[in-house]
Amino acid sequence: MGKYKHLHLHQTRQKSHTTSSMETFKLGVLNGGFQYRFHSLTDNHAPKLKGGTLTKWSSINPNSYLPLQLDVVQLASLNLGAESKQWKLAYEDMNIKDYDVEPACDLLVLLEYLGPALDPFNPNVFPPTFDVTGLDGGTPKAFVFHFRTLSTNESHPSAVKPLLDCGIITGNAFGFWVTCLGDIIVSRPKCTPSRDPSSDSCSGLIMYNWTTGALLVSLSGWVKPHWLELITHTGSKRRVVYKPSQSFISSSTGHASV
Amino acid sequence: MGQLDLYYIDWSDSSNPTMTYVAILELPFVHSIPPIPAEHQSQLTPAHVAMHITCHSESIFSSSRPVPHARGPERIFEPIKRNQLLRIHIRLPWVESAFSPGVPGKNRLSNDTSIYVPYHTVFSAVESGTKKESGAERVHWEDWASSARWVHLDAEFWEVQPRAASGTRCILTRHSMEHYTTNWQDPNKRHTYDVYILDFNPMFVDELANRDDEERKNEHGSEKWVYQPAEPDNFSPVMANVERRTWLAECGAEKAAAPYAWSKFKHAYFDDIVAQLQNAQVMFDDEHSKF
Numbered sequence: 001m002g003k004y005k006h007l008h009l010h011q012t013r014q015k016s017h018t019t020s021s022m023e024t025f026k027l028g029v030l031n032g033g034f035q036y037r038f039h040s041l042t043d044n045h046a047p048k049l050k051g052g053t054l055t056k057w058s059s060i061n062p063n064s065y066l067p068l069q070l071d072v073v074q075l076a077s078l079n080l081g082a083e084s085k086q087w088k089l090a091y092e093d094m095n096i097k098d099y100d101v102e103p104a105c106d107l108l109v110l111l112e113y114l115g116p117a118l119d120p121f122n123p124n125v126f127p128p129t130f131d132v133t134g135l136d137g138g139t140p141k142a143f144v145f146h147f148r149t150l151s152t153n154e155s156h157p158s159a160v161k162p163l164l165d166c167g168i169i170t171g172n173a174f175g176f177w178v179t180c181l182g183d184i185i186v187s188r189p190k191c192t193p194s195r196d197p198s199s200d201s202c203s204g205l206i207m208y209n210w211t212t213g214a215l216l217v218s219l220s221g222w223v224k225p226h227w228l229e230l231i232t233h234t235g236s237k238r239r240v241v242y243k244p245s246q247s248f249i250s251s252s253t254g255h256a257s258v
Numbered sequence: 259m260g261q262l263d264l265y266y267i268d269w270s271d272s273s274n275p276t277m278t279y280v281a282i283l284e285l286p287f288v289h290s291i292p293p294i295p296a297e298h299q300s301q302l303t304p305a306h307v308a309m310h311i312t313c314h315s316e317s318i319f320s321s322s323r324p325v326p327h328a329r330g331p332e333r334i335f336e337p338i339k340r341n342q343l344l345r346i347h348i349r350l351p352w353v354e355s356a357f358s359p360g361v362p363g364k365n366r367l368s369n370d371t372s373i374y375v376p377y378h379t380v381f382s383a384v385e386s387g388t389k390k391e392s393g394a395e396r397v398h399w400e401d402w403a404s405s406a407r408w409v410h411l412d413a414e415f416w417e418v419q420p421r422a423a424s425g426t427r428c429i430l431t432r433h434s435m436e437h438y439t440t441n442w443q444d445p446n447k448r449h450t451y452d453v454y455i456l457d458f459n460p461m462f463v464d465e466l467a468n469r470d471d472e473e474r475k476n477e478h479g480s481e482k483w484v485y486q487p488a489e490p491d492n493f494s495p496v497m498a499n500v501e502r503r504t505w506l507a508e509c510g511a512e513k514a515a516a517p518y519a520w521s522k523f524k525h526a527y528f529d530d531i532v533a534q535l536q537n538a539q540v541m542f543d544d545e546h547s548k549f
Contacts, residue, residue: 006334010545015462015483022527049541050316075546079333106329149329158329184269207267207275214272 010078023084025054027071031088033058036065041096051103052077053150060090065117067092072150074103089153097143097175101150102182105158108150109185109210111178115141118173134173143168143175145185147210160213166206183211259285259348259509260311262375263394264384280387281395283379283402285311286510291350292369314345314422316543337544340378341459343423347372350505371506373514374407374423374458403513407458410500410511424543426459430496431540453523453540454495457483463519488515495520 013020027047029035036059047056054073059065069090076084089108098111118136133140144166147159155162170176170191178187187206204219262283268276291308350369379402387395411430421429432452457463466485490498499515500506 003334010335022525047541049543049546052543052545077545079335079545081334104329104333207277209269209272209275212269212272214269214275216267216275216277218277 006078006081013078021076023076025073025084025086027054027056027073028058031058031071033060033069033071034062035059036062041068041099048101050101052080053101053103055099055101057096057099065119066095068094068096070099070108087151089150094146097173098178100178100180100185102180103150105156105180105182106149106151107156107180107210108148108153109178109180110146110148111175111187112144112146113141113173113175114144115139115173133171140169140171140173143170143189145178145187145208156210159210161210164208164210166215168206183209185210259288259309261285262313262344262346262380264380264387266384266388278388279394280390281383281397283375283383283397284399285346285373286399286403288506288509290505292505308350310349310351312347314347316342316422316424337425340376340381341426342377343426343428343458344375344377344380345372345421345423345428346375369505371408371410371500371504371511374409374428375402376405376426376458379405399510400513403510406514407456407516407518408500408511408514409456410497410504410506412497421541426462427455427457427542429540429542430454430456432495452495453528455521455523456496457519457521459519463517466519467517483519483521486516486518486520488517495522 041057047054052075054071054075056071057068058071060067060069067090069088072087072089074082074085076082091110094110095113095115095117096110097113100109101107102109115135115138118131118134118138142165145164147156147162147164148154149156168189170189176187176189178185185206185208187208188204189206190203204217207216207218208214262285263279264281264283266278266280268278294308348371383395383397383402386397409428409430430453432454462483463485466483467487469485484493486494486498488498490501494516500509500511502508
């Protein structure tokens with residue numbers, strides 16, 4: 001079928017109330033996985049639909065959070081001329097805190113916490129208390145980004161670095177959001193060294209072009225995180241803008257670039 | 259209420275990308291918000307917020323343009339970016355919905371409200387901002403409201419997390435009152451779960467508006483797209499404009515009223531499945547809907 005006919009059919013379907021096809025997929029717990037009670041990706045984590053691709057996390061074992069697995073479904077698409085396809089990716093001992101995909105680039109980005117996966121609900125503590133840092137008294141570790149292919153889970157061949165390690169330490173183990181926007185990833189780390197989760201000493205925006213290695217960091221807060229210095233040493237192409245919060249700096253806000 | 263800050267990022271020099279604060283889209287002023295119930299006030303600290311505003315956007319990237327790292331088959335078509343929508347979701351997290359005893363349904367006031375902003379409004383503001391020699395371009399609500407659509411839902415519309423629009427469309431899901439007030443785990447209870455699709459595509463909306471009167475009379479109650487004018491009627495699943503009795507009265511929300519197109523999703527298989535489910539979630543993109 002020619003491209004014009006495809007487009008015309010798509011427009012017709014957009015206005016029609018007739019379902020062109022319907023498929024049922026089993027993901028997560030229904031596909032041999034487990035949902036382990038945890039503050040985690042598998043804890044009531046809804047599937048993600050993006051770019052015609054469906055993804056859902058589950059635990060591989062019934063009695064532990066790690067290791068994790070990701071069910072992936074490429075939905076049938078008129079736009080791609082493709083039938084539906086389903087597969088599974090497994091992650092041994094990788095403490096993944098967030099992720100995103102960019103199907104058009106066959107990209108899977110993972111945010112990994114380099115510390116252990118600890119149960120914040122800790123059934124051995126009575127009365128049970130919620131550890132606001134998720135560290136259980138441990139020393140916070142860093143977060144890193146992995147760039148893999150969504151189809152095969154290998155290091156992405158177009159990524160300048162398969163692993164981006166800026167030494168980001170936020171003071172807790174819960175992670176932060178990462179979003180893929182084509183050749184850019186955007187992430188929003190918040191640094192909370194105190195035990196008060198409502199108190200952010202620093203919040204920031206990291207934007208990284210995974211195909212060129214260009215890194216743009218914008219931070220604001222009253223404490224400059226220590227990893228800001230690490231970025232200047234680990235990133236060969238970077239631009240950092242740090243804006244001190246006006247409430248804590250008596251002079252007018254300015255910015256420092258590195 | 260707040261403002262949407264717009265930044266322009268220049269990646270042309272990969273060794274020195276820059277980020278510039280170029281424009282502001284102001285949200286309207288609200289004169290007051292419903293009071294926080296007394297039983298909740300003792301729980302609150304200065305760290306808690308009275309209003310929660312989030313911004314949601316479906317990221318659209320297509321391999322229809324030749325880029326070295328695009329993989330897989332080339333896409334034949336892609337949505338018109340300037341018509342795609344950003345959703346600003348506004349919520350009062352600590353205020354219970356006002357409830358009129360004995361009058362369920364649409365008379366329950368909702369504290370969830372959304373503004374759908376077409377990208378061309380954002381692009382226009384950014385373009386103006388980049389031309390300024392200094393400072394950000396400030397666009398007042400009155401100047402950009404008419405391009406947006408304000409969708410204020412009654413309390414029966416329920417989302418676990420605010421859902422971004424896809425292309426020019428958004429999906430709204432409504433659960434029956436029975437779902438909330440009775441034992442929802444009772445297998446004998448039938449759940450009602452309605453899915454509505456709103457389309458803000460200006461060309462599509464105009465096409466519906468130009469249908470003749472006879473055709474439009476037959477729209478309601480059938481599985482068709484319905485043209486929703488700015489004047490409220492009894493058929494629209496949502497308020498065509500923000501009513502004065504809500505906490506948004508007189509804030510200027512009425513400047514972002516309809517028209518838009520809407521349709522109710524109907525499928526026999528879906529209706530049967532939903533009746534058996536304890537919970538359901540709807541997701542969609544340009545080609546697919548997922549339940």
